[in-house]
Amino acid sequence: MEYEVVKLKIEMPAEEFVKGYVDVPRFLSCCEKCPGFGKTWACPPYDFDPVSVWSRFSSVMLYGKKLVLGESLRETAMEPEALLRLSGFIFENARKALLEELMAMEHEHIGSLALSAGGCSFCEVCTRGEGLPCRLPEKMRYSVESLGGDVSKALRECFGVELKWAENGRLPEYFVVLGALLKM
Numbered sequence: 001m002e003y004e005v006v007k008l009k010i011e012m013p014a015e016e017f018v019k020g021y022v023d024v025p026r027f028l029s030c031c032e033k034c035p036g037f038g039k040t041w042a043c044p045p046y047d048f049d050p051v052s053v054w055s056r057f058s059s060v061m062l063y064g065k066k067l068v069l070g071e072s073l074r075e076t077a078m079e080p081e082a083l084l085r086l087s088g089f090i091f092e093n094a095r096k097a098l099l100e101e102l103m104a105m106e107h108e109h110i111g112s113l114a115l116s117a118g119g120c121s122f123c124e125v126c127t128r129g130e131g132l133p134c135r136l137p138e139k140m141r142y143s144v145e146s147l148g149g150d151v152s153k154a155l156r157e158c159f160g161v162e163l164k165w166a167e168n169g170r171l172p173e174y175f176v177v178l179g180a181l182l183k184m
């Protein structure tokens with residue numbers, strides 16, 4: 001598929017990130033409106049305070065990718081269903097690849113924790129619905145947003161990147177996926 005990948009990476013003290021970019025009540029109320037709310041162990045509501053996760057670490061490395069789509073992908077307008085399918089395909093592949101990279105970094109940095117971009121889709125049906133523990137705790141990671149992180153603000157202020165959406169049946173100019181590595 002024709003697109004150019006631009007890496008996004010910046011590191012700052014965890015305290016600074018929490019002060020500038022974490023607002024748990026605001027993002028919890030956004031998550032409550034999502035159909036995925038409470039459906040997987042990687043989504044709120046949690047039985048812990050998300051702020052307690054950020055405060056265990058001394059720094060936050062934001063790490064993401066901007067996928068700049070080629071003109072050939074954007075020149076033709078699509079039906080809503082096809083547009084949704086193609087957007088989902090591009091985003092999901094980028095999200096999975098990003099998490100793999102972050103997990104490799106987590107492995108290299110003792111005591112670190114990777115945060116994904118978006119929810120968990122490892123299992124066809126999550127065990128949460130049955131009240132059973134997560135099937136793959138070694139793989140499942142919370143997303144930045146689900147712990148109250150303001151991804152849109154962080155992208156804008158740290159990288160000068162605005163989130164873009166599909167419009168008039170056409171793919172956006174680019175997609176962005178943003179995760180993080182929390183370091184001790």
Ligand code: SF4
Binds near residue numbers: 123124128
């Ligand atoms: S890894 Fe599977 S069981 Fe665990 S949160 Fe994700 S979907 Fe649910």
